Amino acid sequence: MTRRTMAARRRATADRNARREALLVLLDQAQRGTTLARAEAALLLAHVTAEWSEADELRRTVAGQQNAIQRAEERIRAAEAAIVEAEQDAARSAADRVHEPREVQVP
Numbered sequence: 521m522t523r524r525t526m527a528a529r530r531r532a533t534a535d536r537n538a539r540r541e542a543l544l545v546l547l548d549q550a551q552r553g554t555t556l557a558r559a560e561a562a563l564l565l566a567h568v569t570a571e572w573s574e575a576d577e578l579r580r581t582v583a584g585q586q587n588a589i590q591r592a593e594e595r596i597r598a599a600e601a602a603i604v605e606a607e608q609d610a611a612r613s614a615a616d617r618v619h620e621p622r623e624v625q626v627p
Contacts, residue, residue, distance in 0.1 A: 536574070543567045 524532070546564045549556060556564065 539567045539570060543571075 542563065546556065546560055546567070549560070550564075
């Protein structure tokens with residue numbers, strides 16, 4: 521995963537907002553039955569393709585994050601099980617020591 525600077529994020533957000541504004545204008549024209557010029561149709565296709573691309577990238581990122589969360593949860597469960605096992609071993613060991621015969625030293 522790449523890290524982007526705040527400036528890059530702001531630029532990407534501004535680009536996305538501009539693209540979406542243009543999409544709204546083009547879709548409004550199409551809805552009103554206005555025929556789109558070739559350049560407008562090409563722009564519409566480019567904007568929709570860019571939105572699909574960003575959506576696909578976001579889905580891949582989310583899937584990767586979900587996988588990372590699942591792996592972390594599995595590690596936590598394993599660690600918790602190891603702690604419980606260690607505590608049980610310590611309790612058994614302490615109980616065994618209580619029942620062991622002790623040497624008594626006579627003065």
